[in-house]
Amino acid sequence: MSALLEVKAVTKRFGGLTANHNISFDVAENEILSVIGPNGAGKSTLFKMISSFLPTTSGEVLFKGERISNLKPHIVARKGVVRTFQETTIFKSMTVRESVIVAQHLRAKASLAGYFWGSKTALADVAAFGAYADELIDFLGLGDIRNELASNLPQGHLRALGIAIGLATDPTVLLLDEPFAGMNHDETMQMVALVKKVRDDRGVTVLLVEHDMPAVMNISDRIVVLNFGEMIAEGTPTQIQNNEKVIEAYLGSADDEIGV
Amino acid sequence: MLKLTMGQWIGLGVFLAAIFIAVPALIAASGRTDFYFTLTSVALLSIASAGVWLMFYIGRINIGQGAFALIGAYVSAILVTKAGMSFWLTLPIAGLFAAFVAVLIGLPILRLRGVYFAMISLVLTQVVTLTALALPITNGAKGITSIPLPGAISIFGLTLVPDFASMENSRLAFYYTACFLMVLTFAAMYRLVNSRLGHICRSMQQNEELAASIGINIAYIRIVVFAISSFFGGIGGAMFGSIAQSVYPSTFVVTDSVNFMLNCFLGGLGYVFGPMLGTLVLYFGWDLLFESGKYQLLIYSSLLIAAMLVLPNGLLSLRLDMFRRSGK
Numbered sequence A: 001m002s003a004l005l006e007v008k009a010v011t012k013r014f015g016g017l018t019a020n021h022n023i024s025f026d027v028a029e030n031e032i033l034s035v036i037g038p039n040g041a042g043k044s045t046l047f048k049m050i051s052s053f054l055p056t057t058s059g060e061v062l063f064k065g066e067r068i069s070n071l072k073p074h075i076v077a078r079k080g081v082v083r084t085f086q087e088t089t090i091f092k093s094m095t096v097r098e099s100v101i102v103a104q105h106l107r108a109k110a111s112l113a114g115y116f117w118g119s120k121t122a123l124a125d126v127a128a129f130g131a132y133a134d135e136l137i138d139f140l141g142l143g144d145i146r147n148e149l150a151s152n153l154p155q156g157h158l159r160a161l162g163i164a165i166g167l168a169t170d171p172t173v174l175l176l177d178e179p180f181a182g183m184n185h186d187e188t189m190q191m192v193a194l195v196k197k198v199r200d201d202r203g204v205t206v207l208l209v210e211h212d213m214p215a216v217m218n219i220s221d222r223i224v225v226l227n228f229g230e231m232i233a234e235g236t237p238t239q240i241q242n243n244e245k246v247i248e249a250y251l252g253s254a255d256d257e258i259g260v
Numbered sequence B: 001m002l003k004l005t006m007g008q009w010i011g012l013g014v015f016l017a018a019i020f021i022a023v024p025a026l027i028a029a030s031g032r033t034d035f036y037f038t039l040t041s042v043a044l045l046s047i048a049s050a051g052v053w054l055m056f057y058i059g060r061i062n063i064g065q066g067a068f069a070l071i072g073a074y075v076s077a078i079l080v081t082k083a084g085m086s087f088w089l090t091l092p093i094a095g096l097f098a099a100f101v102a103v104l105i106g107l108p109i110l111r112l113r114g115v116y117f118a119m120i121s122l123v124l125t126q127v128v129t130l131t132a133l134a135l136p137i138t139n140g141a142k143g144i145t146s147i148p149l150p151g152a153i154s155i156f157g158l159t160l161v162p163d164f165a166s167m168e169n170s171r172l173a174f175y176y177t178a179c180f181l182m183v184l185t186f187a188a189m190y191r192l193v194n195s196r197l198g199h200i201c202r203s204m205q206q207n208e209e210l211a212a213s214i215g216i217n218i219a220y221i222r223i224v225v226f227a228i229s230s231f232f233g234g235i236g237g238a239m240f241g242s243i244a245q246s247v248y249p250s251t252f253v254v255t256d257s258v259n260f261m262l263n264c265f266l267g268g269l270g271y272v273f274g275p276m277l278g279t280l281v282l283y284f285g286w287d288l289l290f291e292s293g294k295y296q297l298l299i300y301s302s303l304l305i306a307a308m309l310v311l312p313n314g315l316l317s318l319r320l321d322m323f324r325r326s327g328k
């Protein structure tokens, strides 16, 4: 099977600091691949380069054989590679439904002027946006809070909203940066099930960064491990758990233990 | 997609009746025809303020609207006096030219956010003033004077708008024209804010990165909005120059740019009609304080600061229900 996404010898330097050094791996279609590593290992930086939020220093990222690195984020999103954010980044003073509607930007057929004048295409779009928003909201179990302001939502719902916003773009690949952060065990397990559902029912390929090891081991088809910007291992959860280098990297850092 | 409620229709009707019928009737009854000039100014300044408000809507504090008003005033004045064009034709051209300049300037400066954009925009007015002083076509400090009044508009021999010069009361004609343009501007703004572009603007105001991640070309939207904003500035300025029948480099100065911004703050950034109310209150407030002589500025500023502290969301947060931004 040929790869859907290829990370090829990607390097990122911030001045003297090398945040990513010569990282290469492939992501297959319909796979859930996790990127793990201690704090500051360069995981978020890697995601930002894949989604063109940051340019690479060298190397490139290919999606369906086409380069998607060193472009603009909205262009990469248009191609189908969409990133969600590590921080709870949402549209604070929009409701859940409004957020999911505005996020369907890439599904719009009418022009901006069309929406202003209320053209036929625009009216059809608006109806379709509403219907699809409701579908996604129900799919992600946010039905009860669809008209709640995002700023009033608890952590768990915020993460789900973040995913809803990402999904509303109809992505081929969704990049989730720490989707389980700040969640307790039960919430995490619900979220794990949700992410799997996104992959299984919607055919979305998922890349995720996570610190929660039980969740990562549970959810991932494959795992890539970074340490100090270097890729030190790649493999299935079982392979990673038994990898000497990985165990060493995690035992070496005080605040992170490979809790398996 | 966008239907007005019963209350909104009534509100609109009352408002239109007030500005087009009640105000002229009151002025005629009281004989205070000087109010025409004041109210016409308010209407035109509120059009320019509407543009600034739209910039707030994408999260940019624009303290440079005076620059675009001045550009609009000069473009119209030059076309009328030098090319002999009809004022009515120069009006949209003035708006479009201001928008065009905004696109050129916007490309580099709209990348800046927060206080950085505000600071740069603050310089724009001065730049245009200095340019007007330097260029031959703008006639330097002497400005462009004796601009003819707007001529008639007629289609197929049918006179829609009579020649302003032939009227015995051109003040009233200017008042009606300004009010008409203001109504048109705010109707367009209302529509825009409640259409998809408005939703996109709101998403960018709240989080540009997230907006980019869902595929919105934020650089493009910023330019579009800045161009619309400056279009309003150009229209307001051109009309202003026509009424004064003259344009000088000092017709719009930095203080005016600051006032355009304050109008929005005072009226309320969350309400489309905020800049209209804000302009009215600030303009009259300033005039009323004229009596207080040298303390005018001090009292004015103190009141303004107090108003913003007490009503951080503007005067319209006092709940004018029918004018509230529809939550759709």
Ligand SMILES: Nc1ncnc2c1ncn2[C@@H]1O[C@H](COP(=O)(O)OP(=O)(O)OP(=O)(O)O)[C@@H](O)[C@H]1O
Binding pocket: A014, A017, A019, A037, A038, A039, A040, A041, A042, A043, A044, A045, A046, A086
């Ligand atoms: N814009 C930037 N400028 C300079 N240095 C940066 C920048 N962004 C990240 N870094 C540095 O690059 C390194 C990798 O950061 P990154 O955010 O990718 O780590 P991470 O693996 O996501 O960590 P965490 O698990 O804490 O989220 C860190 O040392 C960080 O300080």
Ligand SMILES: [Mg+2]
Binding pocket: A043, A044, A045, A086
């Ligand atoms: Mg990170």
